[in-house]
Amino acid sequence: MDIRILLVEDDEHIGNTVKTFLIEAGYKVDVCIEGNEAYKKFYNQIYQLxxxxxxxxxxxxxxxxxxxxxxxxxPILMLTALSDDENQIKAFDAEADDYVTKPFKIQLLLKRVGALLRRSGALAKEIRCSNLTLLPDDFRAHYRGVELPLTLKEFEILMLLVQNSGRTLSHEIILSRVWGYDYDGDGSTVHTHIKNLRAKLPENIIKTARGVGYRLEEDTL
Structure with a gap:
């Protein structure tokens, strides 16, 4: 599975340097220099970091x-010149995963990136979520050791739900992440694929938040 990183940095020199080293390390990188653009990219694309x-x-x-x-x-790593305690506490309170201050050593940054990706499971050959095992490189899934006969889209939906276990994902988010921002479809497309996915799962682990979307409940696995 390709590891795609969103780098949000308005300093062109720093952005180009970090991007170059990340690409040399084998990652795919999208760069934004402005916050609103970064939000649009994050909403419309799946990133591992x-x-x-x-x-x-x-x-x-x-x-x-x-x-x-x-x-x-x-996983979100803050990379900033603001080294004061107040900004660091504010970031961690908002659930940042790491905080690196400028100036920084690029090799140390790469080590922190690798550590966050390992912790999140993005670098794993398989992803386990209780009784579910996903094999991203092969687009295969097993439940209690039995392979599930999933289509590519069904696998991608299940993968998205596993990566956000316990969180409700709206129809719009699932549609944009799995089919792409420009896909000419609606919530019925997601509903149909969720229905088919549920039929292939031995247990009902995908819950519906009426009028909102769907979530995977790990405690039911």
Whole structure:
């Protein structure tokens, strides 16, 4: 599975340097220099990690962090010149996963990126969530050791739900993350695929939040 990182940094020199080293390390990287653009990219694309500056034009890093956390649990590493305790506490209170201050050593940043990706399971050959085992490289899933006969879209939906276990994902988010922002469809597309996915799962682990969307409840696995 490709690891895609969203780098939000308005300093062109720092952004280009970090991007170069991340690409050399084998990651795919999207760069944004402005907060509002970063939000649109995050909403429309699945990322395994975000590297986020605080002082940005448009939405600042603290605002983006809060908005990102409303959407999912993607690991977020703050990369900023603001080294004071207040900003660090504010970031961790909003569920940032790490905080690196400028100036920084690029090799140390890469080590922190790798640690966050390992912790989140993004670098794993398989992802386990109680009785579910997902094999991202092969687009295969097993439940209690038995392979599930999933289509590609069904696997991608299940993967998205597993990555956001316990969080309700709206029809719009699922549609944009799985089918893409420009897909000409509606919530009925998601409903149909969820219905088919449930029929292939031995137990009803996908719960409906009426009028909102769906969530995977790990305690029911």
């Amino acid at each position: 975000v590297i986020l500056d605080i002082m940005l034009p448009g939405m600042n890093g603290h605002e983006l962090l809060r908005e990102f956390r409303k959407l999912n649990n993607t």
